[in-house]
Amino acid sequence: MSDRTELVEGALDSLPEGIALVDMDGAVRFWNRTAEAITGYAGVELLGRLLPADLAPLMRGEAEQHAGRGVLAHARHKLGHEVAVIAHVLALRDEMGGRIGTAAVFHPAESLDFLPHGDVDEDGVGASQEDLEERLAAEFEDAVREGLPFGVLWVGVDQAPGLRLTHGKVACEMMLRKVERALRQGVRPGEEVGRWGDEEFLVMAHERSAEMLALHAQALAGLARTADFRWWGDRISITVSIGAAQAEAGRGETLAQLLERAREAMASSVHAGGNRVTPLPGSETCLPL
Numbered sequence: 626m627s628d629r630t631e632l633v634e635g636a637l638d639s640l641p642e643g644i645a646l647v648d649m650d651g652a653v654r655f656w657n658r659t660a661e662a663i664t665g666y667a668g669v670e671l672l673g674r675l676l677p678a679d680l681a682p683l684m685r686g687e688a689e690q691h692a693g694r695g696v697l698a699h700a701r702h703k704l705g706h707e708v709a710v711i712a713h714v715l716a717l718r719d720e721m722g723g724r725i726g727t728a729a730v731f732h733p734a735e736s737l738d739f740l741p742h743g744d745v746d747e748d749g750v751g752a753s754q755e756d757l758e759e760r761l762a763a764e765f766e767d768a769v770r771e772g773l774p775f776g777v778l779w780v781g782v783d784q785a786p787g788l789r790l791t792h793g794k795v796a797c798e799m800m801l802r803k804v805e806r807a808l809r810q811g812v813r814p815g816e817e818v819g820r821w822g823d824e825e826f827l828v829m830a831h832e833r834s835a836e837m838l839a840l841h842a843q844a845l846a847g848l849a850r851t852a853d854f855r856w857w858g859d860r861i862s863i864t865v866s867i868g869a870a871q872a873e874a875g876r877g878e879t880l881a882q883l884l885e886r887a888r889e890a891m892a893s894s895v896h897a898g899g900n901r902v903t904p905l906p907g908s909e910t911c912l913p914l
Contacts, residue, residue, distance in 0.1 A: 641732070643710070646717065647684055648726040651675045663710065663733060665703030679703075683712050683729045697734060709734040757819040761829055765880040768872055776838040776871040778828035778845065779887040780808065783864045783899035785824035796856050797824070803852040804863060811841075811848045825891075827884075835871040839904035842867045846902060866894035867902045 634655065637644050643660035647653055653676055656668040664680060671677075676684065679701035698712045712731040719725050761777075768775035782804055789797035801824065808818045808826060821827035828845065832838040849865045868890025870883050878886075890903040897903070 643683075643729075643731045645676075645680075645683060645729045645731070646726060647676055647729075649724065654726065660731075663708060663731070664700060683710065683731055684714060684727050685712075698731070754820060757817060757821070757827065757829075760817060761827075762880060764829060765872070765883070772874060774831050774833045774871075776830045776832055776835070776869065777884060777887045778830060778838070778842050779821070779868040779870075779884070779891040780826040780828060780845070780849075781866045781891050781895060782824055782826075782849075783866055783895070784861060788861065789824070792856060799856070800852075800854045800861065800863065803854045804849050804865070807848045807852040808845055811845045827887075832871070835869070835873075835904055838869045838871050839902055842869045842902040842904075846900070864900035866891055866899045868892065868894060869902060869904045 637655065638657045640657065641659060643663045644655065644657040645653065645660055646655035652673055653668075653671040654673075656666070656671050658668075661667050666677070666680065682698040682700050685696075685698065696712055696714070698710050700708045700710060702708045710731040711734050712729050714727060714729045716724050717726040717728050765775060767773060782801060785797055785801065788800060801820075805818065805820070805826060808828065812818050812828060813831075816828065816830050818826055818828045828842075830838055830841055832841050846865050846867055849863055852863050854861050854863055868887045870887035870890060872878070872883055893903040894901045
């Protein structure tokens with residue numbers, strides 16, 4: 626039995642994920658080498674002792690597992706800095722089904738490739754965020770494999786935050802629907818536009834260069850300005866801030882990184898005063914419209 630236990634512990638020690646086993650009293654019964662590397666706490670200083678409060682978040686979230694991705698947990702490294710991990714937590718039970726402890730399997734959150742986006746209201750229009758995400762992933766994979774042009778435009782509506790605050794959610798939603806219909810007039814065959822946040826849109830494009838993608842963004846911004854939105858007799862002018870990011874051969878970036886570049890570019894457009902396109906994140910060149 627001792628040899629069998631040592632074999633199992635040896636196997637768990639070699640895994641690339643952190644493994645933690647805690648009994649019903651909260652004492653650590655197993656802590657593998659990867660857990661040591663992630664948290665800075667050595668197994669010899671934890672075994673048989675209560676799990677430090679700084680590490681307690683690793684063992685929570687048992688009822689909150691999401692689609693196999695686990696739960697985002699924020700623990701604290703032995704040196705004091707925060708450590709964000711994705712943890713899968715499950716109950717440990719004996720042969721009779723009685724609970725005997727908790728197990729956690731965890732790894733650094735940055736090793737996952739989550740796509741940056743916001744929540745969408747249930748009454749949003751157009752392609753759902755989930756459907757758009759699936760198509761994005763498929764088209765990006767094709768573009769990388771076959772060397773096809775691929776880019777994304779992150780579109781923020783400049784008036785949305787203020788309108789939501791002054792006129793309410795319904796007014797804001799009606800305006801966003803007008804904007805989406807206007808944007809759809811300018812997308813080309815094979816492209817897609819959809820909600821990508823409560824007040825934002827994402828356009829999947831196939832321009833041959835970053836310059837052409839920026840020109841496409843300017844054309845879409847012009848269409849957005851033509852959206853005739855009136856609320857209780859008042860006509861509200863609409864402008865958008867757009868961030869453009871083009872996939873580049875040899876860059877080796879993921880879809881999440883491409884989207885993050887687009888989001889940063891959109892934020893640059895907003896910070897520059899809105900109603901403009903920023904073709905590159907951090908660029909000093911925003912294109913006023």
